[in-house]
Amino acid sequence: MTVAFTFDLKATDGKARSGVISTPRGEIRTPAFMPVGTAATVKAMMPDSVAATGADIILGNTYHLMLRPTAERIDRLGGLHRFMNWQGPILTDSGGFQVMSLAELRKLTEEGVTFKSHIDGSRHTLTPERSMEIQRLLGSDIVMCFDECPALPATDAEVARAMRLSMRWAERSKAAFGDRPGHALFGIMQGGVTRELREESAEALKAIGFDGYAVGGLAVGEGQEAMFDVLDYAPDCLPVDKPRYLMGVGKPDDIVGAVARGIDMMDCVLPTRSGRTGQVFTRRGVVNIKNARHADDPRPLDEQCTCPACRNYSRAYLHHVFRAQEIIASMLLTWHNLHYYQELMAGMRAAIAEGRFADWQEAFHAQRAQGDIPPL
Template sequence: MSNRFDFMIHATDGNARTGQIQMLRGATRTPAFMPVGTAATVKAMKPETVRKTGADIILGNTYHLMLRPGAERVARLGGLHKFMNWDRPILTDSGGYQVMSLSDLRKLTEQGVEFRSHIDGAKHMLTPERSMEIQRLLGSDIVMAFDECPRADQSREVIAASMEMSMRWARRSRDGFDTGGEHAERSALFGIQQGALDEELRKRSADALTDIGFDGYAIGGLAVGEGQEAMFATLDFAPGQLPADRPRYLMGVGKPDDLVGAVERGVDMFDCVLPSRSGRNGQAFTWNGPINLRNARFAEDQEPLDNRCACDTCATYSRAYIHHLVKSSEILGAILMTEHNIAFYQQLMQAMRDAIAAGQFAQFAQYFRQDYLRQ
């Protein structure tokens, strides 16, 4: 076993898989949910609290960190792990999603993307080579290839041209990563499949990525407004187009029932801002579905957020107290709600890992949906 990157599948049940990614900074159990630490912080959470929820790996963002505090500064301060006090694996998003979301502030060419900072309006150029350099300076363990993420409602011609350019950028990302010296020798590079909802375009993308060769493969261009039914229809074929012996990462997903449906279809890794963003806005995820703590019905409810949750928030605080904090816009409300939501997501991932290992994933998924979607 190499210390740099190994992926082991321990059990399968239908298309669902459970296993482990082993890297120098530790093991990541799969299926895995990565809390999002966009700007070197999972909002409202200390890193040690994130780890206590059961998270093995977190995500940082190339675009945001390159603008503030700056990749070179992070490198001078010892790298992202030391900077934010997280000693386990970090995956960094390449900035491609922000390229899509900044369509009014960007100029897209074959070379890369010229854009103005949303912070101060300063001009920047982000290319595959620069994205690799930034992620090297940050010291990330899993580096994402630079890509463009087109909207699913664009024409097939536009989506195809975008996918083909992303594959050329994937080749340049591979070349740029491989020149990264010591960082390249101890980290991993993932390619990103594109093609929107089109099966043939996704197959062409998967074949191009496989020819280049990556440590893992992401499914990009979903969860961008197409709806769960269309996303699942795409996941019925997209994971199977990617190498079976490598981890498959569905980017930017999602709601708890999205995760269950995607694992059912062969996905191994996820990230999403939803549990932390929802926590800051008064929504808690529970085994019986999401609840809004702003609702007056919780004002005198002395039950925990979720009787089946083992997190510190549920062990210590009542819905009534958290309702008061949320309604009063107290910072502690966001802290407690985010801790619960991140912990719930990690408990969900562990439950799925256990069900796959026991050969009972179909039963688990059925009972989960009955409870979670019954409202």
């Protein structure tokens, strides 16, 4: 008997929500941050280490995996979970965003998108049906509809056209997804920063019916203020009893602001990419480990943090291995950043459950405003 995909909303505090998504591969505590494992790996991390940070779910990428090593090969080798040795739930995005942002010489039609691979120039076609097939072959637990995500700024006419095409593709995605007990299909709301278009998109998605709903087309260059303006109403347009996922977000204060506005799930490459470029997230804001001020500093990145980088190594050591381009720098700084993000989510979950989210939020912003500890 396959465990059903369910969402249990446990507590609300203002618009902020905490709950549990149940899947056959385990529970996802919300609000949830999903580390990005684009090419079947969370960069610079072992799967056990990702789990040790507190992550319940990770994200894989349809576009990258269809090109290399191919979904068919992953299927033959037992599916994505076995292939990358991650036992928990996996969400796969549909490939639409990467086609728009990475692929060369793409041609968009009602049917789908034909494009040239950014790796070797080979030609491929991605349609709602093919995206559903790839995600089925990968064996992901949460599947995303195939959509078109236009980069902002774009004209209202262009945003409206892309949104309506995405809604037609959502219908085709649902038909192609079929009946897959224990697996979930999420619809993606589009509409740029225009309220009427967002509302139209939400109504179209609700009419089709999905296991969860994403807010797409944000964090694509519109700025935090415009994003929050959309999030002030967009989550409210979606069903209360289904998970709400804000795609591709973001910075810690973006995440906190999104949760305050009713978002349950987020993903972003920021903590992992920043780890590899020497940007470190702490309670007191962002630390740049490249800076010479850390060269003789025996203190940890964050006195209160329990990650291996903070428990076992000094700022001086992390500065040294980063400047020396040692691989351990990427490993330790990425681990720290993912640990920080998961601690952030756990803090919000506890605050929402205890009805003190507004106070928690105030303390979060006040601590970050202090800036890094003074140099020695």
